[in-house]
Structure formats: structure tokens, C-alpha cells
Amino acid sequence: MDTPELSAAVVQRIVHHVYLSCVSDLGCKQHFCSPVAPCRLAVDFLGPFLTLKLVASLWNTAVKTYKLDAFFSNVEEGVYYPHSWHINTRVRKAVLLSRYRVFRTIQAEAAHHGVYVAYDFGGPQGCAGASEVVIKAWTFDSEPEIEYHHEIEAYKILQGCPGVPETFGTAEYEPLCDVHALPMQKLGPTLEELTSLLPQRRFDARMVLTVAIQMIERYRDIHVRGLIHSGTKPANICLASRGAGTPGMLYVIDFGFSLPVADNLPLPSAHRIDVVGNRRFMSVLAHHGISKSQRDDLESLGYLLSYLFHGELPWDIPRITRLRSFRGFTNGEEGQKQQQAQQQPQQDQPQVWRLKMATPGSKLFRGMDECFHEFWRDVKSLGYGEIPDYEKMRSRFAMCLEEHEKSCAPRGWWDVWDQFSK
Template sequence: MAQSNSSSRVGVHYKVGSKIGEGSFGIIFEGINLLNNQQVAIKFEPRKCEAPQLRDEYRSYRILNDVPGVPKAYFFGQEGVHNILVIDLLGPSLEDLFDWCGRRFSVKTVVQVAKQMIQRVQGIHEHNMIYRDVKPDNFLIGKPDTPEANQVYVTKSHIPYREKKALSGTARYMSINTHLGREQSRRDDLESLGHVFMYFLRGSLPWQGLKAPTNKQKYERIGMKKQSTPVNELCQGFPIQFAQYLTYVRNLRFDEEPDYDYLVGLMDKALQSIDATEDGHFDWMDLNGGRGWDAALNKKANLHGYGNPHPPQQRRKANNTNVTNISKRPSGQDKLAAGLPNNSSQQRLTKSQSLNHPNYNSITDEHSRKAYRQTNQHGHNHPVAGDGHSETSSFEERRKNQSWLRRNCCCF
């Protein structure tokens, strides 16, 4: 594998520095562009690996070169026995920040992050691409001490931060349609985002921790639990806009263009509902006595989402403690304002009650009214009248969807 030393260079003017990450597919190093002293990330993968991906990753980044929040790719080449990719050096992933914040984000932080994540996925979709691997590990913030320090970036997960997490990590957030074996489209990326938002708010999702003899059976159990968990139960205790978001995206047709502005607007309304403002302050900025996530850590070891403040065993123990004792931790002001989820059952509203509910009269746009009615009239989220999941899974339907994908989309 690649070695790091003072004389190592790739692509003529990129100097290889210290290793900052390693996964089952390769290694990532910190590096320097010798022409302008810009810090970069340099990825190595064996040319003869079973499924080389760096070339495709480079092409994806080049296609998305003008999309805000997508890292810039500067070089791809082959040297010796390796494929090499040079891209922007970024900060930690949202999953890392979530861990360091005690595995719970405030409503304010989730809303501010959610708006950026929706816009990143929209940028990918507008270039006729589908992401298909939405999870917190793939969204990173910018490098510390830069104007982009709290900008959210979307990346490829070629070199995973945590190995042996492929099934649980991906299955945790994927859409119900994906579990059902249906072709993925823009709606599925957005549904996965909704699951990530609730993961951040709740600290965990109802389908986490399910046991099964095989991975296939576990995958099926996760899908069944998602289908049987009502949206209003999943989002209970948080601003209603999160339930409206999930209801809207789950009702999109396969090839329907999402109304991204509407979804971003829902997040704005969620922020208003807790009397907060979008001021660019995030929970991780309060860590270490208000000095930020990186104050007490080795910055080099925590760039590009590959940093680990604890040894693996200590980290797992800390994570387990946070999950099991999360209700004992004091909540932040935003959480108190929004209300934490509780175990009491939420009564379903009849159509008459829903239309006369005080919240309903304050909803003025058509999307929100429809989502509000569906969220409160149905104790389940599949399939209901107009629900995207009620469409046929016949051979003809699958062929039609595949044809649409070939004409309109490729994968990031």
C-alpha cells in the first residue's frame, strides 16, 4: 500500500502527508498542493482491487463541479500499483459530530443541517444523477478555521470510516421502496434524508437493533418495521413539519419531480415553530466549553470524517451508554421547546378533527395541507390513496421505471 514520507509526490505537484483514514478499499492521506499550499485529501486504491471505484468517483465529482457543497476533484491518475484521486480536504462527518454531541442534535441544528442536505441532493438530481447512499457518514462539514467550516458537503463513501457497517448503515436509512426491490429515483434519496433527520432528532430509529439469523432476514425485518411504523409516531414530539416532509416524499410518484423549495420551506417553518432563527450556530460549536468540536482534538486526525477521538472499544462503549441513558441526559433549550418524543400513544385524528385542528388553519400552501391531512388521517404510511408505495410492482411497471432511469439518470 502507499507509503507516506517527505519525498512522496503524486501528479507532479501533490505532496503526500500523513495517513488520515483507512478502509477495506484503500487508504486516504492528507496532502499539499505544492503550487499554492492548499491542503488536499489523496486517496489510494490498488489497481487490481476487486471493484475499483476512484475513476468513477472522479468522473462524478467532475460532473458535479459547479454544485455547491460537492468537493472539488483535482487529479486522477495511476502510479505504480495504485489508482490515485486528489480532492478537497474536509472536516468530520455528521455521524462523527453526532457521536461527539452525545448522539442527539437539537431541532435547530437538525433544521439547519437538513436545509443544506436537501439542497445538496437537489444539486445532484439536477445533474440527472441519483445518490442512492444517503447516510450521515457521507455528509461532511468543511475544514476547521475556514469560511466553509460549517458548510455541509456530500461525498462518495469509497473508503468507509467504519468497516462492517454496510448493511446496518445503509438499510437503516433507505426508503421503503428500496426494501421492496423497486427501482430508486429522486424520491428515494429524499425519503432517506427524512430518516436521517429523525435519527438526528431521536437519537435512534425504531428499526435499529433488530436481530435475525441472516443478513437477508435482518434486512427484511428492518423493511417491515419501517412499513409498520406510522409517520406521526416516528415524528412524535417534534415539529409537525418533519412528518409533513416524510409524508410528502413517500407520496411522490417514481418519476415525479420533487418540490425542493417546498421541502426547504418546511424546515424554515419548523425553525419558526420553536421560535429560533437560522444563525449558523450548530450544537458541535458548543463542545469543549464553547471552543468547538476540534478544540481538544488533533485536527489532522479528525479531518475528512476519518478521525476517531477514542479507541474503537471505548467508542462503542460510549455510544452504547449514550443510547441507553439518553433520557437521563439534560435536554437543550431547543429540545425543550420542541418537546422530546415520549412513549404515550398519539390519537389519530378523524378527517373532521384534522381539518378543524388549530394547526391546520395556519397551513396555507397546498402541499402542507395535503401532507397534514395524510399524516393525521392514516395510522400507517403504506399504502394509502395516492401513496407512491401503492403503485404496481408488475413487470411492465418495473420495465417502465428502468427505461425512465436509463433516459434520465445515472448514479453518483
């Protein structure tokens, strides 16, 4: 062995011992960062190790061959992500944007887009003062680039809008994970999660009225800023985080399908747009690709309010059929009927938009207060692009809620959550 090889081997051993010595002195119980992206506390302890990289070429060469992409602490137990191409795996390869460490998946239905909870250790206290944020991440391996740009642009326009989550900086590309990431304010559970806890999966009248009041306010503020949400559904409405400054506020999320308010009034665009959104809640015109205006968000809100009160919509598959299908009941006469229904050609089954058009407000809001029927009549009478009278709609719901609360004490969202999550 000649001298350079001997020197490199010696330096490699020294690198190893210096690194272990620095890591052993880390100043808090759990560090979410890594040597490649250390927090401020870790930088202090790794100072000698990192400084030598700048002044000694032999040391720098040895450090490059040393494995430094491992995290200091594990944050997920028993979780395995086998597919390297999947976004769930990508966001866990390294620290995102030099300060965010993903540790839980909220949603990743498609391999190219996901929502995650991450530790933010970029503050002055480093990992010792890490807070939790939400990270929305995208890959551009397929079609989500348009959705990504819609969402990014929407949050820029809506920054500071009440009931819209705050974003921290802008979306950036993280080369170590090959994803685009947008850090956002962490909120509480969604209305979908809250619904799953309730008896019969239904809101009571007071809860639905509260949702109506707040969502009219949310859509008023969003529309004033020139956007249509196009994403109304229980999973896209969140409670404020516990202990927040406005604990009773509901937040609107997911603006990947958002569109600018029509600028071609008084008529819809002659060009058909892509049909996007949840078909259970989207407006009738949205099913046909007709450009959207304010009334489309409010029509979707009407379907949402009906769903929250009844636990289902008139065009949903009957609940008993869903249960039988889920449990695999295929024996006897009921099983034969179910198999026949499954074999029925798709074109023979009623289309959702036809069922919506055939469903009167009296059926949609059966058993609900008169203010819901009045709201629906106002929405259905709106012209394309006509600015709704938000205050009139909101005040009717507010008066009705006051009547309900004369006999019952008001309850906060977290009170309801705590009551049924035990």
C-alpha cells in the same frame, strides 16, 4: 581494479557528497517532497546534482544506483504499515502525482480503497507553502473499479455544484505506488464525528432543522444535474473547513454508489440493480434492487433526520444490547439471553426493509416538529421519477427554524464543535 571500475567508484563517492551538500542547503525546515519528485525549492538546491545527470553518462549511471526514493522529511511518527499490498502502505511509498505527500489516514476499511490527508507542495512556494488536501485512492486488485468510475464521473458532472467538494484535476494513475488517486478539497469533520461529541449522541431540534434545509438544497442541485447520491449517512456529510468562505455550509461526499437519474420513466427498470449503500439509511425499494429516482435520496434523508434527533433508528439493535455485547457481559440471566439471541437463526430475525415498511412516520419522527411529518408524507406520496417540490419542503423547515431561533441565538457548526470538543 581497472580504470573504469575505479572511475565508477570515485564518481559514486562524488555523487554522495554532492547530494549531501545540496540537501543540507534545503531552504525550509521541513520538506515533504523527495529527490524523485522535488518541490520547486528543492529543485533549486538539487540543480547541480540533477543537471549532471543530463550531460555525463557515468554520473547518470552512478545516480541510478544511489537511493533517491527516500523522502527528505518524515511526516508520521510511530506509524508502521507491515503489508506491502495494502493501500495504506502503497500511498506512502512515494509522492503521489508528483506533488502530494500522504501523512494521515481518514478511512481505509478495505485494502483496495482509502481516503487520506496529504500535503500539496506543488505551488510556487514548494514545501514552504504546502496546503492540505484530501486524496481518494484506489487499487484495482479486486472489485472497486466500478465504484471508482462512478465516483470520477460524478465529480466531473458536479464540478462547481454548491456543497460538493472541489476536485483538483482528474484522477490519475501513480505508477510508483500502483494506485489511482483523486485529489480533493479538504473539508471539516463529518456529522458522524460531530454526533460522537454531543450529549447522548443526539442533535437538538435546531441542528436537525438546519441539516434538513441544507440537505434538501444539496439534493435538489445534485438531482438537477442528473445524479442520485445513494450514499446518505452521517459519515458522508461534512462541515465546511474552518475559515472557509461559506462556513455554515454542509458538504455531501462519497459518490461511489451514485447513479444517473432514471431515464426510463414513468416505470422503474425491469432489470434488478446491485443493492448498494448503507442499509440503515437506504430506501425500501433500494433493498430490492429497484432502480432509484429522486424520492430514494429524500427517503434516506428522512431516516437520517430521525437518526440525528433520536440517536438511533427503530430498526437498530437496542443500545443496551450493543453495550453488553461490546463489554463482554456474558454472565447471569442477561448473558444467557444474549447468547440465545446470537444463536438465533438469521432468517428468524426481522429484515431491515420489513421494519422500515412497518414503521409509521408518527414513530419515525416522534417528538419532532410537524414539518418533519409533512415532509415524510410528501416523500412517501412521490411517484417513481417524480420531481419533488424542493422549495416547498425547504421553506417549511426554514419557517420552523425561524420559530426556534426566536428564543435562542443561532449557532454555527464550528461553535457547536468547539463547545463539545474541549
